[in-house]
Amino acid sequence: MNWVTRVRNAIPFIAKRETVETLWHKCKGCQSMIFLKEYEENQSVCPKCDYHGRIGPAERFAAIFDDGSLRVLPMPKVVEDPLKFKDTKKYPDRIKAARAQTGETDAMISGHGKIDGQPAVISVQDFAFMGGSMGMAVGEAFVAAAQEALVNKCPYIIFTAAGGARMQEGILSLMQMPRSTVAIQMLREAGLPYIVVLTDPTTGGVTASYAMLGDIQIAEPGALIGFAGQRVIEQTIREKLPEGFQRAEYLLDHGMVDMVKHRHELKATLSNLIGYLMASKKAA
Template sequence: MNWISEWALPKIKTLFGAPREVPENLWHKCPACEQMIFHRDLERNLHVCTHCGHHMRVGARQRLDYTLDEGWQRIELPKAPQDPLRFRDQRRYVERLREAQAKVGQEDAVVVAHGAIEGNRVVAAAFEFSFLGGSMGAGVGEALVTAARLAVLQDAPLIVFTASGGARMQEGAISLMQMPRTVIATRMVKEAGLPFIVVLCDPTTGGVTASFAMLGDIQIAEPGAMIGFAGARVIEQTVREKLPEGFQRAEYLLEHGILDMVVPRPEMRATLARLIGLLRLPERVAPPPPMDEVAEPVPALAAPEGPAVPA
């Protein structure tokens, strides 16, 4: 058998050439229907399954690429204190932060950008779920306040794409304080007369849902997105009842009035452009003038003369 390995196999390899290296990740498996999708078809369909329509999770910058016109610019955010409590569980919190920053390529779980959607100027903030589950710490709160101030400064609508597991417990009460802080940021936008639109993506839970994510002038969600505060199992154990089918899913919330619309990802860009065009009309209808400025009052008509009507 020695001559086969030493002489025959090298001759065969020389005859047919060296084996070609096949790139990885050419095919992706849908987590819903388990069908295989070619990577180019998946990218062309904005990471929505071509078989069942399942919306896969995408990153923050990828979501901004799908939504904003070409040429959008990322905003540099103020530095937030890292590991203010010197938290440690199985690992130090600062080590988890550094690992997430190196993996994702950004400082924290939110990317803020300004650009346009079909020519309509906007300021957008997008959560990155792969950065510690998109949890909201001091850095995320600072990012949303910066986005609100920029929207007021540029007189542009603010659009936030949420994908978060909630507050970042490694920062304790500092993380919880970002809930009222982000609510105040949304009030800045609304008091300036600017639209505040929230797009709820899968998943949006915890302190993000309990704060600014439910305060949009228009609430939009992607199909099948999980939206809620606590987990379904925790709610079942609390109320001691079986939850209905599809509880905490976008379609269920739409039927019960929590959301304004559920929009597929390929239609999101056009839908946002249409909403901004409706909310930001270039010319508003002037209110009617006060009654004292309309005209002189018309005198009352005299009653026609005739015989008196007996009492």
């Protein structure tokens, strides 16, 4: 043992210091510094400007489901690298990194539980997992969650957040668009509600499929919702787009969504909608 090791081992353990990064959060809306604990307790909504930050499945489930009612659905198994895709990194390496970062298997997590005592199945897309991109695993998770709703005769609710289809899976990713559409049609034929909550951001192939097929379309304030990016549209039509284009409030004004609801109001809103839409089922 050299002298460096002896000196290092003799130093008493010192707990990790709290820094600016662990104590404070800088709001992307108003640039204010917010105490991190206060920000997280407010469901990642800025208490000063109401900017809605992005949150993952665990936070969503905790905010929407009744305490102790959540049962996380198992993630369906799929071929993880069907095209043997490689760009600057191998696709399996990107998946491993995303799993290590988020602790999730893929970009969509589903759960069955109760909302004010009413059963429902909820799926949440996690933008932190490869931009919430829609690959085969997401498609399988969507179909499995819809089937769970069919078996339990309850509504299916999805919180979307995605950059679109997963390019590393090519046409196999795009095939999830019609597959999810068929699953939604099965819910409709069974008379079960399909409710979509659009969160920031929801774009690309997800917007072109299950994100815009809800019986009720809800959006969070300020959420970016669209198919192509604003810059691409401007270059294509050679016109300047209006202020707030592709934001939730603009889409509400133009009839693309049914309502824009604050994150704190979502549970009560979903509970009321389930009560209205499932009234005939309960009577039967």
